[in-house]
Amino acid sequence: MSDTADKVKKIVVEHLGVEESKVTTEASFIDDLGADSLDTVELVMAFEEAFGVEIPDDAAEKITTVKDAIDYIEKQKSA
Amino acid sequence: MFDLTGKVALVTGATGGIGAAIATALHAQGAKVAISGRREAELAALAGTLGDRVLVAPADLADPAAPAALIETVEAGLGGFDILVNNAGFTRDMLALRMGDADWNAVLEVDLTAPFRLARAALRGMMKRRSGRIISIASIVGVTGNAGQANYAAAKAGLIGMSKSLAQEVATRGVTVNVVAPGFVKTAMTDALPEAARTALLTRIPTQRMGTPEDVAGAVAYLASAEAAWVTGQTIHVNGGMAMI
Numbered sequence: 001m002s003d004t005a006d007k008v009k010k011i012v013v014e015h016l017g018v019e020e021s022k023v024t025t026e027a028s029f030i031d032d033l034g035a036d037s038l039d040t041v042e043l044v045m046a047f048e049e050a051f052g053v054e055i056p057d058d059a060a061e062k063i064t065t066v067k068d069a070i071d072y073i074e075k076q077k078s079a
Numbered sequence: 080m081f082d083l084t085g086k087v088a089l090v091t092g093a094t095g096g097i098g099a100a101i102a103t104a105l106h107a108q109g110a111k112v113a114i115s116g117r118r119e120a121e122l123a124a125l126a127g128t129l130g131d132r133v134l135v136a137p138a139d140l141a142d143p144a145a146p147a148a149l150i151e152t153v154e155a156g157l158g159g160f161d162i163l164v165n166n167a168g169f170t171r172d173m174l175a176l177r178m179g180d181a182d183w184n185a186v187l188e189v190d191l192t193a194p195f196r197l198a199r200a201a202l203r204g205m206m207k208r209r210s211g212r213i214i215s216i217a218s219i220v221g222v223t224g225n226a227g228q229a230n231y232a233a234a235k236a237g238l239i240g241m242s243k244s245l246a247q248e249v250a251t252r253g254v255t256v257n258v259v260a261p262g263f264v265k266t267a268m269t270d271a272l273p274e275a276a277r278t279a280l281l282t283r284i285p286t287q288r289m290g291t292p293e294d295v296a297g298a299v300a301y302l303a304s305a306e307a308a309w310v311t312g313q314t315i316h317v318n319g320g321m322a323m324i
């Protein structure tokens with residue numbers, strides 16, 4: 001697993017207080033991990049801080065799963 | 080009760096009558112207090128009276144960049160951020176017919192937009208820490224309206240709507256957002272009223288006296304405390320009974 005994926009999952013575990021085993025790559029923040037809309041905003045803010053990237057609102061809206069987050073961040077980092 | 084030991088508070092408009100009393104009250108409850116305003120000599124004088132646990136943080140809230148910078152200064156200077164008191168405000172009274180866009184905008188900018196910017200910047204850390212207090216000083220006229228104050232009343236009513244919305248957004252994070260709406264309080268703001276207007280006002284206040292800044296500060300200290308944890312999205316009217324809402 002990539003560093004980014006590890007770090008993203010760690011942030012999700014910390015923020016949502018869920019079991020690590022539940023945070024699979026396909027997991028949806030809201031449907032599978034019990035996040036509310038405020039949690040997703042906080043997650044995006046945490047990703048921005050941890051990876052030093054800017055995630056504009058329209059992109060943030062599309063980040064609904066762990067995989068979405070990993071892909072977006074990897075793309076930003078390689079850009 | 081109402082102990083604030085170890086908490087960090089920012090009071091804007093601390094050079095004014097009500098703001099100085101709020102800073103003094105929070106400080107007396109044990110908080111570390113950052114005091115803000117434009118007049119640096121007045122800030123220094125208040126800091127001298129308060130003694131330790133004080134940070135002087137001058138800012139002009141008409142500057143759109145000032146709020147975020149101010150919150151950063153306080154977080155860095157006092158090591159945290161627990162209580163935001165949006166107290167700075169000013170009036171530019173005139174009948175609507177004569178009120179230019181600039182008169183409207185200037186009041187909205189400092190009395191409503193700056194408090195929003197401050198709240199937005201403060202919320203980030205508060206939500207992470209799962210605790211915080213945002214208290215805005217509105218006014219009785221934000222609820223009743225007042226001839227000659229369309230701009231000011233709109234800004235103060237706006238603070239109430241803003242606070243109710245923020246309160247709902249962050250309630251699950253241990254952050255409360257409330258408003259204190261003073262009636263007529265004796266400060267520089269009301270000293271500017273003509274004597275006749277002041278005498279006429281007294282006949283409309285059941286307690287038959289104007290409020291003191293301390294009357295307002297007590298309500299703020301309560302809302303800032305742990306005891307007020309279940310009070311959110313509310314407006315406490317401190318007005319001697321002038322309007323019972």
Ligand SMILES: NC(=O)c1ccc[n+]([C@@H]2O[C@H](COP(=O)([O-])OP(=O)(O)OC[C@H]3O[C@@H](n4cnc5c(N)ncnc54)[C@H](OP(=O)(O)O)[C@@H]3O)[C@@H](O)[C@H]2O)c1
Pocket residue numbers: 091092093094095096097098115116117118119121138139140141166167168169189216217218219260261262263264265266267268269
């Ligand atoms: N007095 C009353 O009867 C009454 C009634 C209802 C509500 N209120 C509200 O209570 C609050 C305090 O009022 P007060 O009676 O204590 O008035 P005040 O003595 O005139 O104080 C106003 C404060 O606001 C600050 N301020 C104004 N414009 C500012 C700007 N552009 N940037 C930064 N700070 C600014 C001033 O600081 P600097 O001059 O140092 O910049 C001052 O500290 C206000 O929001 C007011 O609307 C007052």
